[in-house]
Amino acid sequence: MSTFTADDHRFMARAIQLAERGRYTTDPNPRVGCVIVRNGEIIGEGWHVAAGEPHAEVHALRQAGEQAQGATAYVTLEPCSHHGRTPPCAQALVKARVARVMVAIKDPFPRVASRGMAQLQAAGIEVACGLMGEQAEALNPGFLRRQRQGRPYVRCKIAMSLDGRTAMASGESKWITSPQARQDVQRLRARSSAIVTGIGTVLADDPQMNVRLDEAVKQPVRVVLDSQLRFPLTAKMLTDGGEVWIATEKGHSGQQERLRLAGAEIIDLPPRRGSMAGLDLDALLVALADKSINEVLVEAGPTLSGAMVAAGLVDELVIYMAPHLMGSEARGLLHLPGLTTMAQRIALDIRDIRSVGPDIRLTARLQST
Secondary structure, three states: OOOOOHHHHHHHHHHHHHHHHHOOOOOOOOOOEEEEEEOOEEEEEEEOOOOOOOOHHHHHHHHHHHHHOOOEEEEOOOOOOOOOOOOOHHHHHHHHOOOEEEEOOOOOOOOOOOHHHHHHHHOOOEEEEOOOHHHHHHHOHHHHHHHHHOOOEEEEEEEEEOOOEEEOOOOOOOOOOOHHHHHHHHHHHHOOOEEEEEHHHHHHHOOOOOOOOOOOOOOOEEEEEOOOOOOOOOOHHHOOOOOEEEEEOOOOHHHHHHHHHOOEEEEEOOEOOOOOOOEOHHHHHHHHHHOOOOEEEEOOOHHHHHHHHHOOOOOEEEEEEEOOOOOOOOEEOOOOOOOOOHHHOOOEEEEEEEEEOOEEEEEEEEOOO
């Protein structure tokens, strides 16, 4: 097992910091950073900006130029070994005649999967893997989950009052949380490949569910679960030029065609009788993974959100808690019928608690996932 120095950690930390710059733009590709070091000094650095553009290693090598010969490269993800939309980065490192390559984690993509490191070693380059692997994993939870398990990483966002309410009995819910919290949600959306909601939310609120930030972002796909295909042709989602996918049962051919002509894509899913969503949610995630969706943000009412949690399909809950009370008649957080004993509780692992304006943001993982 390789022994990494304090300098190794310092330079890989910089590569991870660079990779973060592609948080909102690289999808469906992974976020990757690279640093080239010679005699203890950084001579080149780069990150992957967007799919189809040069990878992080190429940017760093261009900056380093001829000084890359004999240098050490720090890369947050194993260099690719195949020709895709760009040439293989492993070959670029070999051509530059670097001496060492420090890799944070192996790439599980089947066309790479240790082949990149093998190419480097075959060229006589020293390779070590595992440096700051946990931090590198956190860069790309969706890409890694999709490659390893064939499903995306799922977050569920909920806004609630201090007494756990998400809307008044009438359905009124604007606004539970502060402008600062709502801006924070924009960043959650921006890092997501898709936003999933239910037809009830569309009919009640007619939301756009797009990203409204001043910086460059890749807009996520809006995915609406609609088993009876009630999606209105006048919905705002169909007017902004972004992608809209409607997941439904097979059938309703006339309405499907009208929605396609309006710009929506239809995803046929099997029904799941007894499910609160009316559709097979496991099949939904498989279908989204097949369409290169890495990270999903569920922004829905208590029924769909509860169904996702009950099915064990939510990896992470992001809960914004506002400092006010809405009373016992207001609507609850999640619809989770059937929990009647303490033994049936759904255990959470709180990963982060922080203030966002006057509100509190809780980030928790379901222990079962």
